[in-house]
Amino acid sequence: MLRVWTEAGYAAPAMAPVQLSCEIDGCTASWSVASPKLMKKSMDVHRAEFHPGWVKPDPAPMTAYRLDFSGRGRQF
Ligand SMILES: [Zn+2]
Numbered sequence: 088m089l090r091v092w093t094e095a096g097y098a099a100p101a102m103a104p105v106q107l108s109c110e111i112d113g114c115t116a117s118w119s120v121a122s123p124k125l126m127k128k129s130m131d132v133h134r135a136e137f138h139p140g141w142v143k144p145d146p147a148p149m150t151a152y153r154l155d156f157s158g159r160g161r162q163f
Contacts, residue, residue, distance in 0.1 A: 105126055107120060112138065
């Protein structure tokens with residue numbers, strides 16, 4: 088709730104261009120969009136065009152990392 092309100096409040100007055108960059112698979116593309124509202128859509132368009140096979144990382148790898156981290160802690 089609070090987060091949605093904050094995003095809306097931020098996006099409304101900001102008319103300055105927003106710089107975007109992509110780092111998927113070593114992609115170094117960077118471009119700008121007219122407003123923060125267009126960020127997400129622009130990223131989606133870029134991914135669809137340049138990284139059609141890319142999928143959002145799921146929470147699963149994070150769980151693996153946490154298990155690995157705790158395992159390392161036990162070794163010490
Ligand atoms: Zn890219």
